[in-house]
Amino acid sequence: MDRVILHCDCNSFYASVETVLNPRLSAGPMAVCGDPKSRHGIILAKNEAAKKYGVQTAETIWQAQRKCPGLKLVAPHRDAYAEYSRRVNAIYQRCTDQVEPFGIDESWLDVTGSQRLFGTGKEIADRLREEVRRETGLTISVGVSFNKIFAKLGSDYKKPDATTVISRENWRDMLFPLPVTAMLYVGEAVRRELSGLYISTIGQLAAADPAQLSARLGKHGRQLHDYANGLDDSPVRRADAPREIKSVGNGMTFRRDLSGERELRTGIAVLSDEVAGRLRRYGLCAATIQLQIKDTRLRVISRQRPLPRPTALASELSGAAMELARASWDMALPVRMLTVTACNLVEASLASEQLSLFDESDPAGRGRRLNLERTVDSLRGRFGRGIIAPGSVVNNELMGYSQEEEE
CATH class of the missing domain: 3.30.1490.100 (DNA polymerase, Y-family, little finger domain)
Structure with a gap:
């Protein structure tokens, strides 16, 4: 039987927490930045309104303001982000004890054994979206799939506040047309190497010669080929699970x-x-x-x-x-x-x-x-x-x- 894995991603997490703390920020584009007084500081997060102007994470404040002159800037409140992350993960843990945080605003959940109590993977995802929104004021997007890599692709597929199911029946149709950069662990440097092999989509990566990928990218190339073909059996680790450290x-x-x-x-x-x-x-x-x-x-x-x-x-x-x-x-x-x-x-x-x-x-x-x-x-x-x-x-x-x- 296939596993049922969720990937839950808080939408515009830093900016959303700031808006919960100060609802006046919800009107118009806003961004969280390291130093609002410095034009050379960088953008740490932005809300949906700022995204529409093309504001991007990690660009300088002056670049963002050139795109969006009315951009509201706020300093980060890191203690609040940690507290909201804890609260959101506590909601996830009502459905399963297999919750693996992936950064402060994302988590994988294995709900395979929870379906008898809470329904299908999609029903559990929709329930979590509603409870997170009601109890914290934040929204999440959830991917539902049979492995962690595809669940992550699902949470990115439609935002904000959405559930996307990537199943055994639809995954090729949904994912093969996507750019290869949509997949986890494919950054700009890897994209350039794959481009040299005339690979620009996930489908092309799935159809590529694994030996050629290994020659270009080492063992990471073969791993990416497996991921593109749905071959990921990595477990969802509990955050409190003891681990023997080997290196x-x-x-x-x-x-x-x-x-x-x-x-x-x-x-x-x-x-x-x-x-x-x-x-x-x-x-x-x-x-x-x-x-x-x-x-x-x-x-x-x-x-x-x-x-x-x-x-x-x-x-x-x-x-x-x-x-x-x-x-x-x-x-x-x-x-x-x-x-x-x-x-x-x-x-x-x-x-x-x-x-x-x-x-x-x-x-x-x-x-x-x-x-x-x-x-x-x-x-x-x-x-x-x-x-x-x-x-x-x-x-x-x-x-x-x-x-x-x-x-």
């Missing part, structure tokens, strides 16, 4: 391509610092380090090596990752993205016991460095990550968009 990684796409060993070292240092902090938070150490490098053609190399001893020290992770880079990468080539991943994880207490028995290489020095990094963790917990950063990244224009990964 901890962090990847970053930089604001411009990295060039040369010095810039590569800077990027690796930032990522290693974040990975090490999360290892310490989880009480884990890494026995293996993995480095992935993506070039400007989106080709990826992946290298890994065992570490001399299990560690949660940023300096040791960074040093090992840099050794991998020197051994496997031409420093003259530009780098678009880096990912540093800690693998073969062991409990920190066990690693400490092993080190005390077998490690004679300056244990006191390692202990001092570990205490120092734990102090940094504490300061960041109290005052935010920006309170202390690696010296190489202070005022550095390279830092871009970071993505945490755990498996």
Whole structure:
């Protein structure tokens, strides 16, 4: 029997919450932005009226105001967004305990086992739309399908405040004509690569040669081919479900391509610092380090090596990752993205016991460095990550968009 998966997406979430908090904002176009007083701030969200003027998320305020001179601007209220996200997800949990948040304003729900109590997937979706609107003042769009990828496509298919069913019977007719960028995980860079293969629609992606896609995009190409053909069996994870962490990684796409060993070292240092902090938070150490490098053609190399001893020290992770880079990468080539991943994880207490028995290489020095990094963790917990950063990244224009990964 097919699963029944919902993807629920709050419509214009930030802007909608601001309108609930201040109903006067509902009249005319409005947008939430980082700094309403700065023309160089960016748009974080916009309401439906602003969308009609072509206002786009992430464009500068002056660009948005040029399109829409009467645009109302408000500063974000992040605590309120978190509270409304919690309230909306609590409504979802009345129908199923399998609710997986995907960002602050979206969630997947597996309602396969809930249909005897609450009706079909569409009936559950319509019920949730009505209850969210009545209890919070927000609207949601819901996709109903037999996998997570298609459910997400469904919630995007018709907005705002709509339910779209993508079934075994209609999915090809509905989805194959859509642009390939409508599908999850197809951004602008991937679109350009697919365009080079004369692929512009989901149907063309589904019909493409998987080997050709893999040659162009690596394993991501084959995964996208599976998604386009409805082959996604990834589970909906409960938000509170315990997970055995097998690896901890962090990847970053930089604001411009990295060039040369010095810039590569800077990027690796930032990522290693974040990975090490999360290892310490989880009480884990890494026995293996993995480095992935993506070039400007989106080709990826992946290298890994065992570490001399299990560690949660940023300096040791960074040093090992840099050794991998020197051994496997031409420093003259530009780098678009880096990912540093800690693998073969062991409990920190066990690693400490092993080190005390077998490690004679300056244990006191390692202990001092570990205490120092734990102090940094504490300061960041109290005052935010920006309170202390690696010296190489202070005022550095390279830092871009970071993505945490755990498996």
